[in-house]
Amino acid sequence: MFKKAKPFFIYTETPTHVGSGSELGYVDLPIQREKHSNFPKIEASGLKGSFRSVFNSDPQLKDKVKYVFGPEDGNDHAGGLGFLDGRILLFPIKSVKGIFGWVTCPYVISRFKEEMSLCEGVSLEKLDGIETITPNSIVENSSLKLEDNDVVILEEYSFKVQKNDRLRKFSAWLSDIIFPKLQNSSGDVYRIFREKMQKDIVVLSDDDFRDFTDMSTEVITRTKINAEKGTVEDGALFNEEYIPENTIFYSLALASALFVDEKEKESIKKINKTEEDFILDYFFSGIGKHDIIQIGGNTTIGKGIVRIVTPEGGNDNA
Template sequence: MFKKSKLFFIIAETPLHPGSGGDSSGLVDLPIQRERHTNYPKIEASGLKGCIREAFKDSNCEIKIGNQKIKPQTKIEYKEDNKDKETYYISLVFGPEDSDESHAGALSFTDARILLFPVKSLKGVFTWITCPMVLERFKEDLSLAQEKLNFSIPQEIEEGVCWTSPEAQICIKDESDNIEKIVLEEYTFKCERKNEIKNFSEFLAQKIFHNNIYQFWREKLKKDLVILSNDDFEQFVSTSTEIITRTRIDDTTGTVKSGALWTEEYLPQDTILYSIAMASSIRVKNEEAKGVFKANTPDEEAEKVLKFFELGIPEIIQIGGNQTIGKGLARIQIFNSGGRENEQRNIN
């Protein structure tokens, strides 16, 4: 049973391709993963966990747990049945790679869900969109992670209408009817400015772009967040992803090889998703094998596991396919009141 949990954001620094392996419709050769019932983009928990584990495996950072500093690859030596044995902290947290070690990891993840989707705007270059259904999910997931959202969420928005902050700078005034509108892609929406959107966008901007390095993006999110109806949002996340056509060239002829023409789907850069890391106590029976995670109660062990994740995860990780052509770089931001400035984490 999971004892502690923490929500974290995943911000696409380059386009992401969490591939689904195929497409029955045949419209895209290599589509992204999507929820069956909503068609919203997602990243499967199994793939996300593998990417995060790989990031820890490649990391050389020191993490302070209690009064000790450890690395993910630090070895723990112990005795069991009068035999010398060993394990590693990364194995205790994420589970062993060797099938001979019969215990599960202490850290699990939910599927990464969409929160904010970037869409081209006639004014302001682009904006982030979301919808009431997505925000209700986010509110529920925050509760699961023992966090609170102290802002009201719109229950229903009419199709063709959008809600924005009173400070939004992406609205244009239609001189024919003197009504403010927003143009996203080729679609026009009537703009309604709401104070509750201002409060919510400021809250999100501070959490997602906490570090002052991202001040420009923090200010943009504060002003330019757009909330659409559930149906309008679903249309954008279904049709406004990036579709790239790729080929393979024959070295001899200099032309495309036979059959080597395909399409790939990507979540666009600046897409923002979130997931929840859930920690349990260490799942080994031998107390010596727990190392610095050993504690008086399961809750205390889970707290240490979660701290290992929070302090150890690199700010930038690789998610999905096509790493060698610059795709899949994602920034991780833990949901809390602080940033990384005061973490007890050293990079060697």
């Protein structure tokens, strides 16, 4: 039984293919989707496998992987760390103005708030009222609106929109988490994206959001070339679906007990803290060192590069 949960976000830096196998439709290799809503998702098993690979590659973290993620031989004992599926929060859509905007819907943001309530220490005051944001809501100073007109055109579809102050507050809160103030020699690294997210989130109806996430993913035709002839091999032409870059998912890291005897537990933890706190501290401190990871297929062609974003302290700013 899981005793404690903390949230994290997944920001796709490059198009990402977390596949569900082959199908007979137009797309030969589709992405994973929720059965009931058809929204894109990332299976918890895929997340866990990707994280485990990262932690295994770090000499300072590797020795505790079998206790937290579980041993290679599953018959020995269970791991103490689990995850929810990566759930969609914001999906990027091409816009006539402002290049692109992030879309979401009442169902998605209501579910997000509900699942944040499972996390200890999450301040729900910062999410107060987001479930009441109505479809076709936008921030007042959005760069997506046509001049002198409360209309937004996404892909080839136009939407009559109205400003919503609750959406403005939610956008400001989320943008500070996804694009934190990080300085380098050139200045604020994420400033442009943070300012864009503050004003370019659009809440659509549940049905419109479902249609965009169904029809506006990237579908790429790939081939295999015959090395001797320099031509496409017979039967080697296929279509592959990708979640576009700039998509935002979220998940929860779930901690339970360590499934080893008491003596071994004390040698693992070394300091006086609960088992669930030890597990979550281990995970979040480790992912803080390795926030850029690869998820899904096509590693060698630069796909599936994502940034893991954790609210400061694991959940204090959530």
